[in-house]
Amino acid sequence: CIPEISEHDAMIYLLKNNLKVRKAIEMTGVEGWESSWDVSAYKAAADASFHPELEAYVQFSTQSLPKVQAAVKSLLRASTPLSLNDVLQLATLLPSSNCISAKSLETIVDLSTDALDMFIAFKEKFVTQQGFFRRKIEAALRKKGYLYDLQVICVANERVGNQMNFLDFKCPYSHVNFLASPRVGSGLKLFFAEFSNDDNDVSFCCTVSRKSKHARCCYCEYEGTRIMHPAHPIENYCGGDMDFTEMAHGTHELTNARIISGGKWASNRVGMCGDDYIYFDPTRDSKFAQCMNRTASRANISWSDILRVNKSRVTLRGMNQNCFMGECKLE
Incomplete structure (x- = not known):
């Protein structure tokens, strides 16, 4: 809007106006800049x-x-x-x-059979997970005696705690923030809940204030999720004070370096995300459809196909080397 202004000055105007672009431009006008x-x-x-x-x-x-x-x-x-x-x-x-x-x-791209199966499986998994989270949250509310009804699940992290085993990526706990409305009265309350990812009835929940300072969770920070945790919970949740004490003694699986690198990876991650599958529209998302087709085709490559491709590459590399040495013969 103001080509003559420097990037440094533009950033100062934005910061002074809490990143509200229109207010920043109004301030520049007061100080003599012309914008369009x-x-x-x-x-x-x-x-x-x-x-x-x-x-x-x-x-x-x-x-x-x-x-x-x-x-x-x-x-x-x-x-x-x-x-x-x-x-x-x-x-x-x-x-x-x-x-x-x-x-x-x-540019409408048709999904291949394998890509369509992958898309349907992801949607079914999302709906199943959504139902699982809802049941767990409602059980946690009943357990604590809260007379509230769940309205919105704001954010969730299902990878809390040490991984079950080397072959299974499942973790023991999930952390969620959700909004619930009282059965008597009006308004919405923000809650934090921790519950087990299996059939065990291990859970607790409590309200959190959006204005107060909150405690940290090493697992949620590693996953890059913006979950608000309670500062003084009745029970110590997984990833809280005790975990940070173990980190300080060097006995925890996570370190500050791993959390920082995990956060950078989460913020810079590109490619297919969960939202892409959930809101996929074949009339608009042609590039995503192409990406799904490629991913599905690669997922179905067998080990014999991979070995055959690698063997062909080794053979071609050897032929190129022989040709370079003057030993290539045509038969």
Whole structure:
């Protein structure tokens, strides 16, 4: 919006305004800078954020959204969850036909049989896991005597504790944050819960405040999950104070270096994620469909195929070496 400003000064304006872009630009105007929200600014923003549909985003931001911006803001300003009528009204205001480029509709890729089986298996696993988490959370609430009903599972980490064995990636515990509403009264409370990943009734939960400082969990930090843990739980949860004491004595499987490297890996991870499978749309996600087809085909390669490919590479490498030494003969 302000091409003349330096990157350093732009960052200072953003930090002074808590990263709120519009407020930062208003401050620059007060201090004498001239700005313009033209197409090039939206293109630069879309390009910097690696938006998959740059032209569609620019069209949406500069043409579709301004016409209905006031109506959309009024719908989203309400503190209560959106009703079905609100969602239908948003869908009418922002039709998908205006937000999808013709190019994305032309490149529909069919999933192979193996990729489709992989996709269905992942979706079924997600639904099963979702049901498992719900049952465990509701059992933990009953165990503690909380008269609350589960509303939203915010974030979960099912890899808490030492791995069961070398061949099984399953861990003994899960940590979750969830929102629940009281059966008498109104409002939502944020909870933390720990429960076992098997049929054992090992669990506890407690409320956590979103404004107070919270304790750390080495396993959740290693996985890069933003789970809010209680500062003073009645029971010591797995990954809490005792685990950090073992880390300080060098007797724990995790170290600070491993946690830091795990966090970097989680934040820089690229490729297929769980959300890709859950919200997969074959009419828009052609690149993801291609990636699924490749992954499925590679997953079905047998050991004999791998050995045969490697043997062919070794043979070709030997032929190239013989040719280089002047010993290549044509038969």
